[in-house]
Amino acid sequence: MSDSLTVSTGGLTSVSTEELFGFSAHLGSLARDARDWAHSASMARCLTEWSADAAPYGFAEPALSRAGRSLLETADSADRLSGVVRQAAEAYADGEARSRERVGAMQAFAGFLLGAYLRNLVIGALPMLPALALTALMMKQPPLRRAVAVLGAGIGGQLAGNTELMANPAFVRAVRGVVSAADDILMGAAGTGLPVARFLGDEGTGLVGLETVAAAAIILGGKHAFTPTPVHTNRAGSERPVRPPASLAEAAARIPSSGVGKPQVTVETYPDSAGKRSYAVYVAGTTDFGAESDEPFDMASNLAGLANSDSGSYTATLDAMEQAGVKPGDRVHLFGHSQGGLVAARVAASGVFDTQSLVTFGAPSGQVPVADSVTQVAVEHAEDIVPALGGAPVDGVEGRDRIVVSRSVFDELPPPGEFGSAHYMSEYERTAALIDESTDPRLFPLTDALAGIGPGAGVAQAFRAERVRPG
Template identity: 35%
Template sequence: MSGDLIIGGGGSTAVATAELFSRARDLAMIGVRLHDCLAELSAVDRGVTAGMLRDADAPLSAASAERDIRDAIATIGATRSRLEHLGTALELSAERYGEAEDALHRLGQQVAAGAGYLFGLALPTIALVLLPAAVGFLGGAASGYALLSAESRRALGAALPVWFRRNSRALSDPGVVEAVRLSVMSADDVGAGVLRIPPDLARLVGDEGLGLVGLGTSASVARGAAGRLGALRETGVTVERALPVVASPAVTFAERAARIPEGDAQVRIDRYRSAGEADRFEVYIGGTRDFSVVAGTEPWDMTSNVAGIAGQDAGSSRAVREAMAAAGVSAASPVVFTGYSQGGLVAAQIAASGDYNAGGLFTLGAPAAQVAVPTSVPWLAVEHTDDIVPALGGTWASADPVLARRELFAGAPVDTSVAFPAHQLSAYRQTAALVDASGEARVERTLGALNSPERGATVESTLYTATRVRP
């Protein structure tokens, strides 16, 4: 059975399950109804006094009813007071939980950074001891890789999903996922240790300080090193447009998740036309299609993944921009972005670029935690805590979206028939429906911002297929 949906972020310290927020909302609604009842009874009580009943020689039952009304007023007042105290207690518990969780995350990152720095300091000594074996192994591996044909290299990269599928149970453990998240965040600290940078300076320029170096720096270094072996090299892209079809407006998170393209097309753009209004657009971006580290014909590959995390020009990002230009999206056009996995990273980066009039952002399982999306862009991010892919994007230090999380396989066996079972789009679509059903205030505000207020709009939907240009 899947775990509870936990909602946090969005400018608030409150973090709790959707059920808790639902109970708090129910208490507030009961309080409103009791207030209405209290107002009606008080009006009756003021309109009919004990003196009026005596003057009218009313029966004893009328006087008894008067006393019952006053007793009811007192009981309702006391109940309202208890409900207010209970609601306040629920809110405080959510805030305290959020503060504790945030403190634990900061502590974990600091510990991981320190451990990474110490490992970097010791790495030259370790390397010296293991140098003969390491040189032989790495030299042989590099020579063998260099001698492989392009097709063989792509086949080697295609074998990665098989390995992940065989190890999906261990890789879907939330503890392992969190360890991966902290490890990628401490990669720059390892480098600082190797270079013997003073610890205080390393902390100042790293993720725990000014953020001048971090995950993006580490990804850039990895990409540069791989490029020497012919891997992770970017190419040009071309984009083909399919014939547009008539569609209906998307008004929920689940409906948006359902529109994320699969198959050959990687991008879907819906154009909303309404009389007297400027056209607005919704852009849907799919996830990684090719796990090879050598660029082939698919732009949604590992080359674009690493380039995107490094904050560099990724082929998938260029393809989305070309598709948007072909669809008629201008810098002034209102546009909402929805993206899954690598598509979520691309969506966040384009929304954060300032090149477009971004009206909202919805990401699912995206390694986009390091993307500094402005707070003026409403953003809902969905993550499974047993999904290793969003963990590769590091910790949420650069942005504060409304963050909806749940453990997909809590109390249930892990699906080993696919690689990254907690990362499957079908599972994220189910979670999107749970987010819609939560009714949490931050979720509702974000959804309201994504939905345009116009009525009677016609929707024209177009799919776009991108291809890499072979060097």
């Protein structure tokens, strides 16, 4: 497995800039050391010149003088080279952002053309309505329905079993592109003109986007896609003493593990000497992959979260925060895995709390417009398809400071049946440990934010939420 990190501002990345920034930092450190050594050489020369005890070593004065000058020249050269390398890394980062914008525009245009083609295809098929009606009638016959179900299961099984495809970073990027262009496909199919589509889409005002498509899916799916229910949130166990996480790896390890009947949210409270409190909130991922379960962290909440609706998991997290004493305007730090990352991003985007930092692991939260004032880091694996389901990152005034840290989990092909491990929290904890070791200066604000979670000892409380279904 690879230990190489790629740090970017989101979207497509062709150049790994962490090594460049690290090289720049090493050169800066070398320059400082060289100046310290030059100062030591100068002090030694002064001793041989002014101290009678050191007079016998006066023969070394010319060599010390030359060494001091060489060290200062080395320091100046290292500083200049450090600046050049840093500028190159920043130029690569800016180029990534411009490339992302161009690719996004091409994807939007291609999606619009596909939608228009599908619309014409449907219109052209209108004369075939009697035949389609007959087919629909035949589909009600049990033998035919069983045959279609078997065929669909076979196709789904083949897709899930094709680990080379599902864990291919190119496939993951393609899925992200299709998801990002979903709104353009929808507008093309609706017969919207291209200028109007560009004005309404992500490239323009953003009035029509992934949220619109997800909302449309909820409406079309009806109760089979999303049935809103009340959510009941309770404390799970007693409070326990805790200290602020000393690293991102430690914070990642505190995210609750997904599982039926397990707590989904943990809230840590840290009071300071003035009586003010700060909070760290950890949110688990999807527990149930059905749409009508008793778990609020289910697929229905995933779809509702993408549509920016009040999902059960979002409500459960807010309830847990309220029961832990978090009030509007309080300082919070948010961490979440998968659906929990999407929920954490929605909480940060609400603006209700003074969110200091947001770290997501494998979350479909790319298009959630979190304010630039929030230190935001998205950790994504190249073979993890879940973040791709959130589409490409937003491009508005907000969301530009979202830093994406990615890593390839598999050096080559994944072992059979293990392609899904790219989404496991255990792998993301390993990536978090690598981030802690990174020298990329773009991650320094995250280090500062982690250091500011709490001044000392605090308490942690776990929470468990369930849907309340009628009858």
